[in-house]
Amino acid sequence: MAWIGERDLGTKAVSAAMSATVTLRIDGQNLAVPEGTSIMRAAALAGTDIPKLCATDTLEAFGSCRLCLVEIDGRNGYPASCTTPVADGMVVRTQTDRLAKLRRGVMELYISDHPLDCLTCSANGDCELQDQAGAVGLRDVRYGYEGLNHLAADKDESNPYFTFDPAKCIVCSRCVRACDEIQGTFALTIEGSGFGSKVVASQNDSFLDSDCVSCGACVQACPTSALIEKSVIAQGTPDKAVITTCAYCGVGCTFRAEMRGEQLVRMVPWKDGKANRGHSCVKGRFAWGYANHRDRILKPMIRASVEEPWREVSWDEAIAYTAGEFRRIQAKYGKDSVGGITSSRCTNEETFLVQKLIRQGFGNNNVDTCARVCHSPTGYGLKTTFGTSAGTQDFDSVAHADVIMVIGANPTDGHPVFASRMKQRLREGAKLIVIDPRRTDIVRTPHIAATYHLPLRPGTNVAVLTAIAHVVVTEGLADEAFVRERCDWSEFEDWAAFVAQPQRSPEATEALTGVPAADLRAAARLFAIGGNGAIYYGLGVTEHSQGSSTVMAIANLAMATGNIGREGVGVNPLRGQNNVQGACDMGSFPHEYSGYRHVSDPATRAMFEQAWGVTLDAEPGLRIPNMLDAATDGTFKALFIQGEDILQSDPNTHHVAAGLAAMECVVVQDLFLNETANYAHVFLPGSTFLEKDGTFTNAERRIQRVRKVMEPLNGYGDWEIVQLVAKAIGLDWSYAHPSEIMDEIAALTPTFATVNYDALDRLGSLQWPATEAAPDGTPTMHVDQFVRGKGHFVVTDYIPTDEKTGPRFPLLLTTGRILSQYNVGAQTRRTDNIAWHPEDRLEIHPHDAENRGMRDGDWVSLRSRAGETTLRALITERVAPGVVYTTFHHPATQANVITTDYSDWATNCPEYKVTAVQVAISNGPSDWQQSYQAQAERSRRVLPEAAE
Amino acid sequence: MSTVDHLVYMANQIARELASQCPDRPVAATRDHLRQFWDPRMRQAIVAYLDGGGEHLSEIARGAVAMLHETAERAG
Structure with missing residues (x-):
């Protein structure tokens, strides 16, 4: 449309x-x-x-x-x-007259087989067929309407978000071409020929049962209402649009929020959006219904004990109670007894305010963010090697890549819109190397096949990357000129001597990594000499005990092969949540101010002290897992959590629960009573991305505007709520609009120096660093030199994880996400996306299943040293023998009951990707699941009437 | 795992990595890491553990924690 x-x-x-x-x-x-x-x-x-x-x-x-x-x-x-x-x-x-006659003739043929129901058609006024009939001056149809036609064809209404009405299809192939060219799924085709031509999905399946990934590209391309959003059918065509940014993954797609009054009718990807170039996925395009879901909490609530039901209160009472509790607890237990967690789902401005509340208001650095559990190793690794904690490229860069190496990422599920760009380049001929324990979809998808898939054993990333480096160095494939010019040569020599050791070779490490040496050698050669080599990686890299080392090993490889500092190359972390990059940029870590400057740096601290009028703590604060440890030890008593659900998302659920239960005041600011809220004393209802202004920063370092399209149902934008809390504890905050917060960020953060709302409105977006030297931003980093000066090679020895398989726990569990669901599922589970993924399943190889007498769909228990849960089995060769996989989208499963306390050595990013487990047939939910469900229900009780 | 056991595990883990990354100064590098990223109560706890014998600290971690101890004493 x-x-x-x-x-x-x-x-x-x-x-x-x-x-x-x-x-x-x-x-x-x-x-x-x-x-x-x-x-x-x-x-x-x-x-x-x-x-x-x-x-x-x-x-x-x-x-x-x-x-x-x-x-x-x-x-x-x-x-x-x-x-x-x-x-x-x-x-x-x-x-010309002749052209007009020809066009009218063409239109007559189309219209002779098209319903004449324009006035009642859902696309009335927004239909290209209708427009063109007018444009060519069609006044009558000489053929009549009684001949053979398709008007009685059955509609396909299987997809929850759009319908396909063949009666209104003009077989222009725009949907088929959009699926092929833009999305790259090739789910649609034209079956038959001539009058019998028709659009079909897969093998003449319904849209829901077909290979269609519901990205919406076909709907967007359709010139009639043959493919049309059900929301448009229900609500009518929109009458205005506002450009805003998606609140799902780190791709940061921009959308036209198409409205009818204050009612959102549909989200259509903005074709001028620089991150998504007019494309979308099923989440951003369609899964926004959670904003109005009945589960959403709109009134503040408090309770003295988590054993009590919630009591709805006024905003004044909730804010005063929150401020009073934090001040009481600090007075009793000391200033370091409280802290907070910023949200990677909230805006930069909101995140900045939460860390400011903690630093300026609470007087400590006990602030952390969900990047702790995803990309904190990226921050550490890239800052150490390159000098800044961010990816090096923009997404457009992939169009210039010749060899694409995907490590520990599943872009078609996790970052689908960027994956479509990547697939476009691969169809043009770029080569693909995938390093992943699973045979992810990108390994083999229509018209794409990875040249090499290295299915490594989970936990051996460093060994594999070092073996690749071994081949590069020992076969003389390093880009010596680049290294000599751009990097510290003596460090390179040390590193090269290390990786060249015989025990690092592909042959020597094959037994432990499981990767055939010949494949690894061939992949290394391809990457080193195949032209522009670009590395894209995800949480399969970072969520390990050696996550930071793996990031540095990737950086080493990019530097050694000269693949840094121009289009088509680089090191590209694919960020999980929409504003992970921004949350990190904004000073959400307990050791850093905005712009990644350590709290112990006197000059930086002085700048903030002058701006905020307080003396700031020069000591690093607690990370999330350390907060929970300190809570169980009795030294940490209150936590302010904005937009995160650590009980479901963080590892070792039992330990998280124990930490939360030990606190005297837990404040949860969120849309829903999430799992963490089971342990909360204050619930502050949050606002959706549709209800506030601000900015998100995506995985390209691209800062984009979030624009308010409707009033917040809860009454306040999240930034306003934090400001109310700040004022209640005595801070003199008076932001009238998020743009003023961004002005403060820019004034205090050198890499954001030229960022402001006027510039964002004018340019559409800005990639930091945005400075006087580069006022319009920096698409590619480290072009002439690294941010730190010379690139820093780091020796990364392979140190096996302490999480070992053995007779009791013989399998390795690795976890991840699926296309239709997002993170802990708080949003997507409350949409029709549930149609594609109603439950977490355990993927298990047929051999492992057979050994245990399992059949597809059986309930199985999944047990580790940390805990046990049950879920149903999905038998598939996508995982290797000895490896099992599940998602963590559903609280009923609570996959993180299984994951352990092991974490990255440098950052404490949890080792989600390696847990030794045993799997056995089960009769149904575990005792823990049943008791947890009962506790959750008890905890969510709300007194029927607000106490006045 | 108790908090102090967790801290000992973390300190040993950091020391083990930095032994290969900074072979010329693994103890100082480990000390620097603890200074940069550990909250004071975590540092105090590991120092107290060393004072109690520090049985499970690796050699490098033990040296790093001892350096932390000296720095703390000098400071105050």
Whole structure:
């Protein structure tokens, strides 16, 4: 469906920088456009819209509808303007009597097999077929409407978010091409020929049962209402749109929030969005219904004990109670007895305020963020080696990569919109190396096959990367010129001598890594000499006891092969949550201020002290796991948690629960009574991303605006709630708008120096560093030199995890996420995405299943040293023998009951990816699951009437 | 695992990594890491553990904690 208020130029743009200029004449108007531009686009740029149906500027020209015919001097016939490129001196006419007659003839054929129900059609007023019928002046249909037609074809309403009505399909193939070209799933096709042609999903399956991933690209491309959002059918077409940023993963897609009054009708990916380039996934596009879910809590609540039911109170009472409790506890137990957790789902401004509340208001550095449990090793590793805690590229860079190495990431599930970009490049011929214990979808997907999949044993990342480095060094494949110019040469020599040791070789490490030496050698050679080599990695790298070492091993490899500092290369962490990068940037770690400056640095501290008017603590604070340890020891008593659910997301649930239970005041600011709220004393209802202004920073370091499209149902944006708490504890805060918070961030953070809302509105987005030297931001980092000066090679010895398999726990569990669900599922479980993933399943190899007498779908117990849960088995060769896998989206499963306290040596990022387990057939939920369910229900009781 | 056991485990883990990353100064590197990333109560707890014998600390970790101890004493 066309996007309201956006112009469609018909065919894709051609880069002016890469092409010569061509001059031509269209309808008497002279114009100059880049060579390769279509006549249709050139005409549109000159202000003339040539009628079209199968053409749209997000897809390659197709030339099937025959509506865009034009006349060209000196050429026979009536070529399609979408598929005909401009030529120097060309003279084109787009509007003649003959063309009008031809177009009307084409339209007559379309309309003769189309329902004439425009007034009651859900796309009325927003239909390209309707528009084009008007544009060509169609007044009657000579063929009548009684002939053979498709008007009685059955609708497919299986997808929860959109319908397919074949009666309204004009078989323009835009949906099929969108699925192929943009999404890369190839789920749709045109079956049959001529009059019998029809769009089908997979092998003529329903959309829900097909390979369709529900990204919405087909719906967006459809020129009629054949494919249309159910929300539009229910609510009517939108009448205005606001550009905002998705609140799901770290890709940071920008969307047009299309509204009808204050009602959100649909989210349509913004084609000018620099992160997503007009594409989306099932979560951002469709899964926003949680904003109005009945579970959402809209009134503040308090209780003296977690054994009591909640009592709804006024905002004044809740804020006063919160402030009073924190002050009471600090007076009784000392200033370091309290702390807080910022949210990677909240805005930069909100995150900045939470850490400011803790540092300025509580007087300590006990602030941490959920990056602790995902990408804290990225911060440590990249800062150590390169000098800054962030990825090196923008997403566009992948279009210039020749060899793509994906390590411990599952982009088609975790970062699907970027995965589509990656797949586009792979279909163009780039090579793919996947290092992952599982055969993830990217390993083999339509028209893509990884050249090498190295299915390593979980926990052996460092050994594998060192073995790759061994090949690079010992076979003379290192980029010595780059290293000599850009890195510390003597450190390189030390590192090279280390990796060259025989015991680091692929052959020597094959037995422990499980990776065939020959494959590893071949992959190493390909990466080293295959052209631009780009590394993308995820939590399969970081969530290990050697997470930081693995990040540094990746950085070593990129430097050694000269793959840093230009387009098409680099080290690219794929961030989990929407604002993980931003939360880290904003000073959410207990040892750093915004911009990654240590709290012990006197000059930085002095800057903040002057701005905030207080003396700040020079000592690092507690990390989340250390807060929980301190709580069980009795020295940590109160925690302010904004937008995180540590009970479900953090490892070793029993330990988290014990820590929370030991505190005297736990404040949860969230949309829902999450699992952590079972242990909370104050619940402050949060606002959704639709209800507030702010910014998110995605995995590219791209700062993008979040814009308020409706009033917060709870009454306040999250930044306002933090400000109320700050005022109640005596801080003199008076922010009238989040833009003022960003101004403060910019004033205190050198890498954000030129960031402000005016610049973001003008430029659309900014990638930090944004400084006087680079006011419009920095797409590629470390171009001329590393931020730290010389690149720093670090020797990364492989040290096996202490989590060992043995007779009691013979299998290795690794955890991850799935496309349709997000993190702990708090949002996506409260949408129709539940249709695709209603429960966590345990993936187990057929051999391991057979040894245990298991059948697909059986209930099985999953047990580790830390705990036990039950879930149903999914038997698949996607996992190797000896490895099992599950997701952690459902609290009924609580996969983190199983995970252990082992964590990254440098950052305490939990070792989610390696847990020794045993699996056995079970009769149903474990005792723990049943008692937890009962406790959760008890804990969520709310007194029926608010106490007045 | 008790908190102090956890701290000992963490200190040994850090020392083990830094032994290969900083072979010329593993003890000082471990001390620096603890100074940079550990909250004072964690440092006090590990120092107290060393004072009690520090049985399960590795050689490098023991040296690093001893350096922390000296720094704390000098400071105050």
